[in-house]
Amino acid sequence: MRITELFTKTSKTAPADETAKNAQLLIRAGFVYKVMAGVYAYTPLGLRVLENIKQIVREEMNAVNGQELIMTSLQNPEVWKTTTRWSDEVVDVWFKSKLKDESEVGFGWSHEEPIMEMMQHFISSYRDLPTSVYQFQTKLRNELRAKSGIMRGREFVMKDMYSLHASQEDLNAYYNSVIEAYKRVYERLGLGDDTYVTFASGGAFTKFSHEFQTVCDAGEDVLYLHRGRNIAVNEEVLDEAVQELGIDKNELEKVKSAEVGNIFNFGTEKAEQMGVYFTDKDGNRQPIYLASYGIGVTRVMGVIVEKFADDKGIVWPESVAPAKVYLVRIGGEEAVRHADELYDELTKAGVTVLYDDRDERPGTKFADSELMGIPHRVTVSDRLIEAEKYEYTLRASGETTELTRSELLAKLG
Amino acid sequence: MRITELFTKTSKTAPADETAKNAQLLIRAGFVYKVMAGVYAYTPLGLRVLENIKQIVREEMNAVNGQELIMTSLQNPEVWKTTTRWSDEVVDVWFKSKLKDESEVGFGWSHEEPIMEMMQHFISSYRDLPTSVYQFQTKLRNELRAKSGIMRGREFVMKDMYSLHASQEDLNAYYNSVIEAYKRVYERLGLGDDTYVTFASGGAFTKFSHEFQTVCDAGEDVLYLHRGRNIAVNEEVLDEAVQELGIDKNELEKVKSAEVGNIFNFGTEKAEQMGVYFTDKDGNRQPIYLASYGIGVTRVMGVIVEKFADDKGIVWPESVAPAKVYLVRIGGEEAVRHADELYDELTKAGVTVLYDDRDERPGTKFADSELMGIPHRVTVSDRLIEAEKYEYTLRASGETTELTRSELLAKLG
Numbered sequence: 001m002r003i004t005e006l007f008t009k010t011s012k013t014a015p016a017d018e019t020a021k022n023a024q025l026l027i028r029a030g031f032v033y034k035v036m037a038g039v040y041a042y043t044p045l046g047l048r049v050l051e052n053i054k055q056i057v058r059e060e061m062n063a064v065n066g067q068e069l070i071m072t073s074l075q076n077p078e079v080w081k082t083t084t085r086w087s088d089e090v091v092d093v094w095f096k097s098k099l100k101d102e103s104e105v106g107f108g109w110s111h112e113e114p115i116m117e118m119m120q121h122f123i124s125s126y127r128d129l130p131t132s133v134y135q136f137q138t139k140l141r142n143e144l145r146a147k148s149g150i151m152r153g154r155e156f157v158m159k160d161m162y163s164l165h166a167s168q169e170d171l172n173a174y175y176n177s178v179i180e181a182y183k184r185v186y187e188r189l190g191l192g193d194d195t196y197v198t199f200a201s202g203g204a205f206t207k208f209s210h211e212f213q214t215v216c217d218a219g220e221d222v223l224y225l226h227r228g229r230n231i232a233v234n235e236e237v238l239d240e241a242v243q244e245l246g247i248d249k250n251e252l253e254k255v256k257s258a259e260v261g262n263i264f265n266f267g268t269e270k271a272e273q274m275g276v277y278f279t280d281k282d283g284n285r286q287p288i289y290l291a292s293y294g295i296g297v298t299r300v301m302g303v304i305v306e307k308f309a310d311d312k313g314i315v316w317p318e319s320v321a322p323a324k325v326y327l328v329r330i331g332g333e334e335a336v337r338h339a340d341e342l343y344d345e346l347t348k349a350g351v352t353v354l355y356d357d358r359d360e361r362p363g364t365k366f367a368d369s370e371l372m373g374i375p376h377r378v379t380v381s382d383r384l385i386e387a388e389k390y391e392y393t394l395r396a397s398g399e400t401t402e403l404t405r406s407e408l409l410a411k412l413g
Numbered sequence: 414m415r416i417t418e419l420f421t422k423t424s425k426t427a428p429a430d431e432t433a434k435n436a437q438l439l440i441r442a443g444f445v446y447k448v449m450a451g452v453y454a455y456t457p458l459g460l461r462v463l464e465n466i467k468q469i470v471r472e473e474m475n476a477v478n479g480q481e482l483i484m485t486s487l488q489n490p491e492v493w494k495t496t497t498r499w500s501d502e503v504v505d506v507w508f509k510s511k512l513k514d515e516s517e518v519g520f521g522w523s524h525e526e527p528i529m530e531m532m533q534h535f536i537s538s539y540r541d542l543p544t545s546v547y548q549f550q551t552k553l554r555n556e557l558r559a560k561s562g563i564m565r566g567r568e569f570v571m572k573d574m575y576s577l578h579a580s581q582e583d584l585n586a587y588y589n590s591v592i593e594a595y596k597r598v599y600e601r602l603g604l605g606d607d608t609y610v611t612f613a614s615g616g617a618f619t620k621f622s623h624e625f626q627t628v629c630d631a632g633e634d635v636l637y638l639h640r641g642r643n644i645a646v647n648e649e650v651l652d653e654a655v656q657e658l659g660i661d662k663n664e665l666e667k668v669k670s671a672e673v674g675n676i677f678n679f680g681t682e683k684a685e686q687m688g689v690y691f692t693d694k695d696g697n698r699q700p701i702y703l704a705s706y707g708i709g710v711t712r713v714m715g716v717i718v719e720k721f722a723d724d725k726g727i728v729w730p731e732s733v734a735p736a737k738v739y740l741v742r743i744g745g746e747e748a749v750r751h752a753d754e755l756y757d758e759l760t761k762a763g764v765t766v767l768y769d770d771r772d773e774r775p776g777t778k779f780a781d782s783e784l785m786g787i788p789h790r791v792t793v794s795d796r797l798i799e800a801e802k803y804e805y806t807l808r809a810s811g812e813t814t815e816l817t818r819s820e821l822l823a824k825l826g
Contacts, residue, residue, distance in 0.1 A: 005478065006480065007480065007532070007535050007536070007541070007544040008535055033531050033534070035484075035485050035487065035488075035489060035527060035531075036487060036489045036518075039485050039487045039489075040485070041484045041485050041527070041531060042482060042483045044480045044481060044482050044546075046482075047481060047483055065418065067418075067419065067420065068457060068460060069454065069455060069456050069457050069460055070454060070455045070460055070463075071448075071454045072448045072452050072453070072454050072568050073486065073551060073553065073568055074448065074449060074452045074553065074567060075448075076448060076449045076452075095518075095520075096510060097508040097509060097510050097520070097555070099555060099567075100555060100556075100557045105449075105508075107508075107510070107520065114454070118446050118448075118454065121446070122420050122421055122422055123420070128420070133420065133457075138486060138551065140486065140487065142510070142512060142513060143513075154487060154512075155486055155487045
């Protein structure tokens, strides 16, 4: 990708009303564009990051036999009334509108109910269970406040998975396999070391649900960590969890954190409310067990920015970066020819390159490469060509070395 | 993909209120699920078709230097008021709702205005032009009626591209290159022979716009074709076009057709309404030229079903089919072993296979393979194993032959 072909430009300032660091940096670097408070468009660079995150999540959900599908944004009130969740008193984030015949319609903020309604048409016997489906859906939520950038938007992308089972035991086994899948996701996203499976408030069927919380100053949650036992507890269930798990409160460390995923065991509650039954081996009618598993894809992108950014800008982990290499060209015809060749060679080798082919000062190019957070920077200049070297800089550490061509290719290969 | 792992099942009937052939077949085959009138979810099989269509469109848009991004569903009223299009009298398909502070918000039915509003922040000079961006967006339209299945939904996926230019000449050249890109898209989708670049009503800047219309009995439009000159005219501009193009009305053939794409030259109209200017080479402030280019992705999927379906079910062109091969297994242990092996071998070779590994009657499997419209059917049975043959059937023609292993692999390779 040549920078001269991108319509976006970096900027020294972000919108005055934007207080969240993640949004400030993403806007300045040209990854997102703010449409309204809590509503962001993703430019070509931002979309690449989003798709990289989605692909990691997709691979891990497929690995636990999740089937990808796509539900709808428009929601049928009748389906939600069966669980009382159409009510604005019960769910305070609905966007609602009206069809031409004046009947109400909602916009999807979550999808348990429509999933169960649909599954009812396909599941009749224990032989149809278990099954697990997921989607990447644009969720719309009428949030009162939207001050956390892309970490809490009124419009955001979520991976939501739903698993249906014939028994609690079967659900539990699958639920635990998804916990492991989620750990692999956060590991691959570069968040593994600071992300904890966390005890949080449960529902009708379980004392606790599980959240995945990443230690992060910009987070909205408070977490109590027991590093020795690798246990984390959300503040909202601290007293219960301490008692249940036999933890000494004094050994807990209080940290700020951001929820990057949650999993929830509904037991048979939804099925009983909605009348979704299957016939078991003995011919008896039984309610279906349901669990749901969310990952806020856009939120995770925001958390990654918050966690790794430094005073120069964003620092993307290689697994999600929009390009692996930022190629800086300094100088005249000879440098152009040299940089063009390297760009072609790397691209052909499958290395993604953001090629700064602008006629800008070196300082501007270096500053932009740092703001955009591309993991590896390579500089081609007249001086370096003469020395038969490339300047290589690792974004995360800032460490700079001069490498021969073969050393460079080995490093980027 | 093993059929026993899919949660969907085929059905002999469609919902009683579903009158469109495309939706009836897609629901019966388990490709879409009807959530409400004009609102359909896409199951794993349906999503595969959708993604195949998107990928073809994506490749052709990238080939004309389109940059993919993703705008938002939530719309800021202020942006649309600048062109009068916030008004329900001007645009009668808005879904609108309210934020918590009672201010209005809309849901995106089109994206010219937000694209121009965003571009204003990035384009200042003629050096920033031309540029072209596109997205695959879920559009929400409050249609009065929704009786055409996925050909006209209240929620649907559209590829919409927008190109911005410094001059009419530059716009025209790009516009023509997109016409050629669109022809390649429809060719690759299997609709090339019956899809016409069509004269339709223009706007403030041009007498005509261009639609891409596919001859199709289920279509909502009426087209006048001049096959000799390869010209098509939408009924709405028949008299003007006949005069302008010097066509003898008697040589025109009247056909029903479905709009599968449209391109529209806004000239400088939007830029003047919205105040989007650039500085030209001479330092003068000039309004930006805009054109937009749409392809209804879900609509195209519906048109493909309508065009090619026969009395047995759907017939997918190979380019969009959810799998290339439908593998039918008939018989006991030996057949299972044989079919499993073939499934693994084809999958490893990169051939997508829908493997009917159910314990069902052969007739049920054959009927489902026909209903689902998978291009190539391969049958493994005890009798065939003994004869060292495979039964091969081409879905489109129904032609059946017995092939040796090497003949089969050559055909599917």
